Amino acid sequence: MSLLVVGSIALDSIFTPFGETADALGGSAVYFSVAGSLLHPVQVVGVIGHDYPAAELDRLGTRGIDWSGVERAEGESFRWKGKYSYDLQSRETLETRLGVFADFQPKLPERFRSSEFLFLGNIDPELQLGVLDQVHRPTLVVCDTMNYWIQSKKPALLDLLGRVDLLLVNDSEARELSGDWNIHRAGRWILAHGPKRVVIKQGEHGALLIEPSRTFYVPAFPLETVFDPTGAGDAFAGGFMAYLARTRSVSEDNMRRAMVYGATMGSYAVEQFGIRGFDNISLDHVRQRVHLFRDLTHVSLAEAVP
């Protein structure tokens, strides 16, 4: 089944205690598709400026990413510059230059409109709604958002929530959106506003899948080396959605497996700067790491209550 992502394509300059990069490939659509394409082909809709290194995107395209929906516009590409604290627990945005992203109006090529799995990356909720109007009958629509839109475009965001199947956000976004600091109540609030499911990412603490009557928890993969948390959430989304597209099922059990694939992709993202963590990763590597998750939470409770 076809998988489509609409999101940002950026040039990131990142400072961590372990080094720095300048103008490296980044943005939600890039992390999503680099991670997801390990499992399933990905179609991308986005915008780049005249200065974007398109040859580098093309090289990634050999993995199964279709960049043909990416528009090249007049002007500079979207740039983000950020600096992480010594323990990578917090980051400061040093500079955001929207460039061509400021006037981005996603237009889906006709051949993308029948995509069955759609991920609406973190962009203006009005644009996310506009994308929804262009697709035919998707099997699963998942969206992300961020605090900026929660504060500035709440009515559009609530409208969007009523039209998506699953909201995938991090814990601070879930708290701000719901106005509730308790993450489980925040999840309930979101379910009451439209989506049938919500995934709440908690960084180094893993992620929750909250459904009306069940909650599933996947831990983060235990890593002794973390270089750069940038893009981990979008890589998680890419693994999650691409696993569902690959296996053609949105059952509860399959959603749980998709969570493990998401967590696996997130773990590769943070092991190197930018998207480099995926450089030498094959599907076999992914399978091996997925199976390591099994032992991480496995406990036999059958004989637990003497």
Added chain:
Amino acid sequence: MSLLVVGSIALDSIFTPFGETADALGGSAVYFSVAGSLLHPVQVVGVIGHDYPAAELDRLGTRGIDWSGVERAEGESFRWKGKYSYDLQSRETLETRLGVFADFQPKLPERFRSSEFLFLGNIDPELQLGVLDQVHRPTLVVCDTMNYWIQSKKPALLDLLGRVDLLLVNDSEARELSGDWNIHRAGRWILAHGPKRVVIKQGEHGALLIEPSRTFYVPAFPLETVFDPTGAGDAFAGGFMAYLARTRSVSEDNMRRAMVYGATMGSYAVEQFGIRGFDNISLDHVRQRVHLFRDLTHVSLAEAVP
């Protein structure tokens, strides 16, 4: 097998966004034994002042707590006063009055010296070492500590680490002790300094059991109502140790089950003020909640990799 805890017995005054308590029963030995006694009898060594409501301890004693090792000294009881932030994520100590706890020198009654499971609650590591000198051949020795001792008594603490089987601390303590912000590297550091295993509690994010070649993760029980985080870590320790004592095994598999019992007891602790969360809890309640943990992380990966 007999289970012994040595720790503080306090009167806590706690302010949370949901209310307050004054001079309520608290302290590591109290939380530990109230939680643990749901699974196995607990022997307690500690000290109280002339003003401690001993009748309230006696009432708890009917659950299987042996307070006969608690010394009543001249002077006032240990008092702690603290205030939590609106989201319960941080707390401020408003007042600490050590009282009789300042001169506490744990002396084990002869009948306690053959205890097989020993928990050294968070007290001066020199006193913890003194307790170790009084016990015969315990099957399992677990200790806790806190940032204050890491800063002021590191040599004694390192000496202690060489003599215990398992260190049970929270994440900030593990980080400070090891000097490493990465929690998995911090765990390795601790294993290299003596204990065969380390349990790292992460509050609302659950807890890790780190062993030389495996890591186990138990999430916190998903609670939509949290009133008071005080004592959750000691209740976790009580559930963990009492489960091991009840089942008479320190195998890897049993340690994992004990982690789930610990997390279950921690969840009761936070649902009400002080120890009240345990007021109406029976072993059947515990069993039911333990089994709810199974679904929380259960994922079938057998068919995960088509």
